[in-house]
Amino acid sequence: MTRPAGVGDYRRFWAASTTSIFGTYVTTLALQVLAALTLHATATELGLLNAARWVPYLVLGLFVGVLVDRYRSKPMLVGADFARAVVLCAIPLLHLAGLLSLPVLIAFAALLGLLSLFFDAADQAFLPKLVPVSMLTSANARLEQSHAVAQTTGPLLAAALVKAVGAPLAILVDAISYLISGVLLAGIGTREQSAPRPQRRSVLTELREGASWVYRHRMLGPQSLAGHLWFLAHSMLTTVYVLYVLRAPDNGLGLGEVQLGISYACAGVGAVAGGALANRSGRRFGAGRTVVVTRALMPLPWLLVPLLGPNPAVIVLLGLSQLLFWVLMGLEGPNEMAYRQAVTPDRLQGRVNTTIRSLNRGAIVIGAPLGGLIADATSLRTALWAGIAGLIASAVVLAASPFRHATLPEPATPQTTS
Template identity: 85%
Template structure:
């Protein structure tokens, strides 16, 4: 029986992804330090810098999905990686020559977002071509585990690099990671074919086709709608959590930055553990039942936070909450992604994935400020309860849908999974 480790092209793909994601965490911190310390950016300007990174997903995501379905994914992946490496090399060069300003840095962040959008869209479309459908859950779980480790240790590595060599030079480390990733991806031998010219229609027609596949599909439609609601609620919770944890005891938990870092470490450990169990859960209970059950359980760890007041045990409760939540995330994510990739025709992979991803990113842009506004108007605990209510609503949408019966199809049953 073939194992995931036996798929040489997937090994290159996974190594490339792991290398670049660590570099991304370095740049995320280094850009903010460069803006705040060197360029003396205000809080509003930092917000613009961070928003510039995600704006391309909202503006261009659906159109990029059409392009990914028209052309081969591998050249896009390699080209995006090499272009990101070159773009990041320009930032320390401009800084050294005194030409780096905040508007220029924001423009670079937006360009980096465009390239990352192309990479992410092609990345999700390319994976189903590298491994058999039966291995998609394991393949996605392995990638999720890498991201979890990067999420846990990446910020620490970034902080150490920024402190040791400065933010501009730290950005060069990310440039190197993209270069390594591009070289590894270029060595993948899996053959692809661009969509024949005769099958191409107008961009808007193809865009509508991809959107219709998602929102008319009896399984994908509730999954996508529940996902948008989940991202809205989670962006509220994750925005409020940092401030609530660090606020003084009369208004929050009164913990410090080190204890907050411990919380993130617990979250990363939970994601790794959940990812390790994802394939086994999908095989035993089915992908749909795993997704629905974990989504139903996700509000429970968050309930511990508003119910906990300042005390010596607050860090224990907080760490346990995030550990359990991210175990559920690690179980759910690979099964949800594998099911979506398995039932989506190859010609629609780019459009389907970018449709869902783009609207999820839109939910983040809306949810984060809403969470902050509710917190300022009614208090942190109230805003946490509202976010938890959103998670419950997302779970209810899934539980009431046919998604609970979804299983990863084999090649023989793919034709039966059609939009209605």
């Protein structure tokens, strides 16, 4: 078993994560602009591009979890970062050579998704090796806050770069961010051990062991199922939300891209605020109670959205809705992740995390188009109500489960002899 290292290694880990996530927001916008304006993609083609990054999670996520549990996490993290940098550098080069087409771009997006799958699986398995159990909530909260700041300012940086140098060259910024992240991770001194070969079994056997451990666990089983339902509902809401804000008042709010961006910025501010309170809430009320209560409150801010109509205060209310929702998200996420990492044995960290993450991403693949189908068949407001109903159902499932009693394990106290 790998012993947690000092905070110095965690700081490198956090700095690497912060650097790469800012670059990721640049690429997310730049790829869509490149597809829409340079390659003249249709709406369906743009949807395929956005979905391509999640397909590896759905198809290969469980197998990658087995590999993460068999081998050391750090080389996977460093290798995935450097490989993503190379892939991103290839996109502007192909564009300059006149060889970039939409199918090629979609293939690159899928390849980036595959490398990100390896990175994410190893990333979640590596963190518990860097900090003790007592610091997991704080460590996850700090990572969530970095993501929230990137969520707030990343799109603005991306828009400025795309306007200044064009989408293909803006993608190089993300390539540089992955190179910096890889160098930082390579400097981490925590020692890991691969699983002993005699303990390794067939991939399918180990895959089943990881999935069985998740869904038979008294706490993680219902928490995971409720989480899959939450991702299904939330992906419906976020898909419809963009159209609802931008569409004409007869089927939406009739606002512009600037107002949409302001609401997203409010979401980032809320996530930072919630993350700052996550550790204190987990210690005072317990991880399980914090997650259950925040999950129960999450539908409330969304209720504002379909009830709104065109009025002078609409952007204020939209911003308030996103701010409050993401405060709750910032409170919930670190406590949920810390509990999962704390109760999962080292030998199962990769499989447990990728099992849950892969099925969550699968729920997004289903929920996003489902929200669109409901909106097309009825109205945008009806689709929003359907997503809110899904959030309520997720909260009910979780509240009725034993997870409300979940607490982080107490750190072991050293024994003294007299």
